[in-house]
Amino acid sequence: MSEPSQPFGDTITSQDLLEDLAFFDTWEERYKYIIDLGKQLPSMPEELKTEERLVRGCQSQVWLEPVFDGQNLRFWVDSDAFIVKGLLAVVMSAYNHQSPGAIQSFDIEHFFGQIDLLKHLSPTRGNGLRAVVKRIQSLADTYA
């Protein structure tokens, strides 16, 4: 299995995203930006998109595969919907390539609040994002 490699959480941090998003005034700009983030997230190899890696979301499919190197957690992550994929990139900026302890102590609710995407992360949207966050948090608990 190839190693997951992506800029989010590495060269693009959660702080970078917050700074970029602060520039935008309209929803169109914000969504364009989110969609572009999704395009920078490498696609997960097709053979990894299996039933077991599927995070159940009602409307779009989300796959997650963690890799723990003894120090940090890294992720393959993908979705069949552009906006969801962009939002996954946002989540990755906070969680990818981080130690379990860093993941545990990151205040994701505060982060989401700052980028004004709570609406899309609400469980009622059924897009699987909350489930991804929960899954990563519990992985962090396991490896901590």
Add this chain to the structure above:
Amino acid sequence: MNTSTTASAPTTPFDVERIREDFPILKRQIDAQPLVYLDNGATTQKPQSVLDAIEHYYQHYNSNVHRGAHCLSDEATHAFEQAREKVRAFLNARHAHEIIWTKGTTESINLVAASFGKAEVQAGDNVVISAMEHHSNIVPWQMLCEQAGAELRIAPVNAKGELVFDGYSALLDSRTRLVAMAHVSNALGTINPVKKIVEAAQAVGAKVLLDGAQAVSHWPTDVQALDCDFYVFSSHKLFGPTGVGILYGKEALLNTMPPYQFGGEMIEHVSFKRTLFNQLPYKFEAGTPNIAGAIGLGAAIDYLSTLESTAVMAHEAELIKYAHERAIAFDGLTIVGEAEQKTSVLSFLIDGTHPHDVGTLLDQMGVAVRTGHHCAMPIMEQFGIPGTVRASFSFYNTLDEVDALFTGLEKVRSMLL
């Protein structure tokens, strides 16, 4: 706006702007833009008169029905039974006691599966549904057949989203106990040939349940003319409140069926040795019913009776025709469900986009549509798609709103592609 609509028979003028005044929610703004509500297949909005009827009940005569020896209980019982009579008239059923209150289409179907199904469906029998059913009209039969050792047979649907009638009739035989089919498909908008479906089933001695959830808000329904054995629908898709549904059943059949749930209201006499069940319709209505909900549905039916049904139908036909014209002219749009007989649903995909993305961006523009599999995963699987974007119309929608949808879709396309 001028659209190239039919030059067919002149219709009674239908003043949609006037009608919209009756629905307070239609004045809502979403992010400072007018709400364009095109999710009527999921649930319809409620006219002020329905809201008033519910409030009036709670403010003036709230009490339990069929029990208290007091004025309020008499008034509540009267209003509750009057609502049943309104539903009877709405469906043109023979008797008010053929109308059973449930909490929705789903419960109505479950009631038939648990009562009629358990009593009548034995090992070796079969139940016939179609490939385009809502999960509510699949899973109860699947469970019943599993438990009974019966076979669930699926009538085929063609690429246009139409029932393959010969394929359906070929499934019927002397062991077919029940045919359960949608009057209108929620995912595709297909209108099924229900009269012919009923006749074919009756020819082999099978009973028929029609799922009218998506049909009742679009044209008058006549269960006697259809001659179906059961007809089910939800109040909330007929401009009434949530939490109320209807099971219509033919009297003789309902009388032979065992109760569904047990408790108060549904009994005539209880001792620790033996319990006598109540008459129809109470036999199937255990516990305190949704009184306010029933009264609300009655008010919705009253409201509909103030509208000219031919004018309503003509307006809806114009909406769906215009929506299809715009859809066909829209680059990269594929309509999902192109049945010859189709009602107020436009299900579609846009090349290179996911329905969820389309729905999310439309929402930013105040346009409410449904995206996903529409609780009809088997038909989505047959078409090899994860789901669709579905715009579903009601008589209070306007041609301008159809335009708003397509203006929105143009923007969506420019953002996603």
